[in-house]
Every structure is written in structure tokens, then in C-alpha cells.
Amino acid sequence: MPEITPKKLFIETLGCAMNQRDSEHMIAELNREDTYELTDHLNEADLILINTCSVREKPVSKLFSEIGIFNKHRKEGAKIGVCGCTASHLGDEVIRRAPSVDFVLGARNVSRINEVLHRPHAVEVDIDYDESTYAFGEYRNTPLKAMVNITIGCDKSCTYCIVPHTRGEEISIPHALIVREITKAVRNGAREVMLLGQNVNGYGRRFGAGAGEDEPRDFTELLLVISRIDGLERIRFQSPHPLHMDDAFLHEFATNPKICKQIHVPLQSGSTRILRAMKRGYTQENFLERCAKIRQLVPEATISTDVIVGFPGESEEDFEATMEVLEAVRFDQMFSFKYSPRPLTEAAEFTTQVEDAVAGERLRRLQARHNEILDEVMGAQMGRVHRVYFDELKSGGRIAGRADDGKLVFVEGSEELLGQIRDVEITRTSRAALDGRVV
Ligand code: 5AD
Ligand code: SF4
Numbered sequence: 001m002p003e004i005t006p007k008k009l010f011i012e013t014l015g016c017a018m019n020q021r022d023s024e025h026m027i028a029e030l031n032r033e034d035t036y037e038l039t040d041h042l043n044e045a046d047l048i049l050i051n052t053c054s055v056r057e058k059p060v061s062k063l064f065s066e067i068g069i070f071n072k073h074r075k076e077g078a079k080i081g082v083c084g085c086t087a088s089h090l091g092d093e094v095i096r097r098a099p100s101v102d103f104v105l106g107a108r109n110v111s112r113i114n115e116v117l118h119r120p121h122a123v124e125v126d127i128d129y130d131e132s133t134y135a136f137g138e139y140r141n142t143p144l145k146a147m148v149n150i151t152i153g154c155d156k157s158c159t160y161c162i163v164p165h166t167r168g169e170e171i172s173i174p175h176a177l178i179v180r181e182i183t184k185a186v187r188n189g190a191r192e193v194m195l196l197g198q199n200v201n202g203y204g205r206r207f208g209a210g211a212g213e214d215e216p217r218d219f220t221e222l223l224l225v226i227s228r229i230d231g232l233e234r235i236r237f238q239s240p241h242p243l244h245m246d247d248a249f250l251h252e253f254a255t256n257p258k259i260c261k262q263i264h265v266p267l268q269s270g271s272t273r274i275l276r277a278m279k280r281g282y283t284q285e286n287f288l289e290r291c292a293k294i295r296q297l298v299p300e301a302t303i304s305t306d307v308i309v310g311f312p313g314e315s316e317e318d319f320e321a322t323m324e325v326l327e328a329v330r331f332d333q334m335f336s337f338k339y340s341p342r343p344l345t346e347a348a349e350f351t352t353q354v355e356d357a358v359a360g361e362r363l364r365r366l367q368a369r370h371n372e373i374l375d376e377v378m379g380a381q382m383g384r385v386h387r388v389y390f391d392e393l394k395s396g397g398r399i400a401g402r403a404d405d406g407k408l409v410f411v412e413g414s415e416e417l418l419g420q421i422r423d424v425e426i427t428r429t430s431r432a433a434l435d436g437r438v439v
Helices: 017-033 057-073 085-090 093-097 110-117 163-167 175-187 219-227 247-255 272-278 284-297 316-329 356-379
Strands: 007-013 036-038 047-052 079-084 103-106 122-124 145-149 192-196 234-238 262-264 302-309 333-338 385-394 398-403 408-412 421-429 434-438
Touching: 007 017, 017 036, 017 047, 017 079, 017 110, 017 145, 017 192, 047 057, 047 085, 057 079, 057 085, 079 085, 079 110, 085 093, 085 103, 085 163, 103 110, 110 122, 145 175, 175 192, 175 219, 219 234, 219 247, 247 284, 272 284, 272 316, 284 302, 284 316, 302 316, 302 356, 316 356, 333 356, 385 408, 385 434, 408 421
Parallel strands: 007 036, 007 047, 047 079, 079 103, 103 122, 145 192, 192 234, 262 302, 302 333, 408 434
Antiparallel strands: 385 398, 385 421, 398 408, 421 434
């Protein structure tokens, strides 16, 4: 039999978990037609993919200098594809600005990778394209955990956010497809699933053409269905919207033993006035009430959040309202950003843009106070016992995993712990991670 020489693929993935999963999808699709092997060496790649993010401006401006570098170092005949959210919103402008790019593939069109690969200067960025019933090939970065999409797109109209323009309207994926994907992943060794969607708790509002009669009515019902899958032990999800965290959902979150006690509650701003300008649909009071409810029902849960500072019109008083929420909730993790005006968004047209230096100073204050809180929160973990799912070998005889509440935990150990769930006593703490020993 003739030997098949695999092609080499260099893929850079920026942005969120959705993009990581899209990269897995593209690898799976490519392997349906050809055999690809991943490489970290640009100069030996036959195909170079950049899976882009456009949520803030900086990575977008870096894209074109990066394409220049990739073009210079690419092997003769190698192709360059620009995929993901920036591909969606710039479309053929990518090729006009960088003619060395061979094709442009939008975030909602990843199933078409084999099609664009063979069409010179192809541009597929249709945000109405319905991928919700598409069965992708199988490829995962690790067999131990599965990321599984439950919705595509986003129906919200947060005034700062470009994503509805890059990923299009929200469509829920039929539950049979979701269950089939998770079951397959579990058979291949996954004990944990991460359900993905721009707004996971918007699940069930609109399905694509392939939906059945018996689709779950909402996210809570979907969680119930998924938790019945044999062999699946842990369920995480990313990201819910604070507005749709109703009591039924919080009850399921609190009482379903398969659901990990980690929840992302994106705040964006603590000021009701700014929240209104952002069109978030909740007030400071609503947000605090939902977080208090989570703390009451599940005291051990970790709550993480996203915050934007320097949104147009944000006064010192508005920013103080964000600091108030920080004090009240004491988030276990916070992703914080300076507001970045994005094309196609409402807020980019607002005339009250905040000076960069002011926004920068607020961001520093916010992060400094969060770090103090984190030192206390993480310090209190000393001596506690967590159930850890080990999923990554590290150098120096160490292995890492996640506690049920999402905390990153390291212990000394080797392969035999991979894929195991064990009790770990915490012996050292830091802001970002915990060290411990298996007990
Ligand atoms: N500027 C800054 N941060 C933004 N995010 C989304 N859009 C913007 C923007 N224009 C942040 C939000 C979101 C996270 C993924 O990125 O906090 O939750
Ligand atoms: Fe993900 Fe949003 Fe970035 Fe797109 S723009 S990759 S949806 S974070």
C-alpha cells in the first residue's frame, strides 16, 4: 500500500471558547477530505489558518501585520486562510488589504472549509447561513473533555458588541444532535462537557430546519436531558446571560449533581444608567439579587464575570457603581477590558467617548481591588479538599486539573492520574491556581 504523507496544518486560534471549538470543527472537516497533521512550525505548513476574534480592536489591527509575517515565512505553495469573526465582518476587504490571503471564511461558515480551500480567493461570510443541523466530523484537542455547541449566533443587541454582526442571529441546535455529540465524546473518554453558546440560557427560542417535535423548551430542560447521558459526570456551560437566570434554572444549577458549581455572570457595568445605554436589560439591583440568590443556593459556587470600563458616558459615579458590585459579589474571577469602539455597533456612534487615560486609570483601580479580593478568596482555599478532574500533563512531574468549581489545581503526579477524578487537599495558594496533594 502506498504511504499517505499527511499535510501539515498550522492553526492559530484567538478569542473565545467558541473559536476554539470552531478550530476543532475545521480540523475535523479538513480531515474528511485529506489527512492533516498539526504543526507549530509555520515554514513547514501546507495550510495556515488564522481563526480571528474581533471583539476588541487590538487583535484586528495585529492581524494584517501577522499575515505579512506568515506570508514571508510560508513554504512554497502553502495556503493562508483567514477565518472567524474578523473574517465575517471584513469579508473581501481582507483580501483587498492582504492579497497573499487565499480565502476568507466567516465564523458561521466553518463547515465550508473544504469548499473554500479549492476556490482561489473565495470569501464565504454569510451570517444567515444555517449550520445548526450540521453534523461535523470528529476532532477534539483532548479526548478527556468535550466542547459542544448548543446554539450559534446571538440575538441580543448590546450596543458595544460586534458579535451579532459576525455570528448572525441565534439558532438553537436540535437536542438529538447535541446528545449524539456528547455521547460520542463520552465513548471516546470524555467525562466532562462544556456547553457553548453566546447566550446559553437563550436555548430553545428558535431552531433550524432540522428540529424535531420534542425539542426542550429552554436551557433548563436541555440541562436535564444532557445530565441523563450515561458516563457523563460533569457539565459546564459558557456563557449564560444574567437576564435569563430564572429561579427554575438556578434551582437546577444548585441541585443537579452533574452540573459543576461554576457560573459566569457577565456584569459589564455596575451602573444601571450605563447598563441601559448598553441595552443589557437588567439593573444593578437585579444583578445583585441574582448573585445573592446563587450564593444562597450554592455557597460553594464560584462566580466569574466580565467588566467593561470606559463605556461612552461613564462618569466617575457610574464607575463607582461597578466597584460597588465588585465589593458585594467578590467575584472569583474577573475578565476586565477597556471599552473598544467597534464598527457596526451603536455605541461607536455615541458622542460621549471616555478619554483613554481615564478608562485606563479606572481599569487599573478595578483590577487592583479585584486582586486584593482574589488574594483573600484564594488564600481561604488553604487546607480545603477539592474533587479534581486531571486533564493535562505538565513538565517537572506535575499534572493539572480543574476542581468542580473551576479552580485550576496542580499536584505532583504522572500519566496514571490523567482522566481520573480525585480528592485533593490544597497545600499552597496563589491568585491564579492552587497546589495540592491527592488524598
Ligand atoms: N469593548 C470592550 N470589551 C468588549 N467586550 C465585548 N465587546 C467589547 C468592546 N466593544 C467584552 C465583554 C464580553 C467579552 C467577551 O468581551 O465584556 O463579555
Ligand atoms: Fe468569540 Fe466574540 Fe471574539 Fe467572535 S468576537 S471570537 S464570538 S469573543
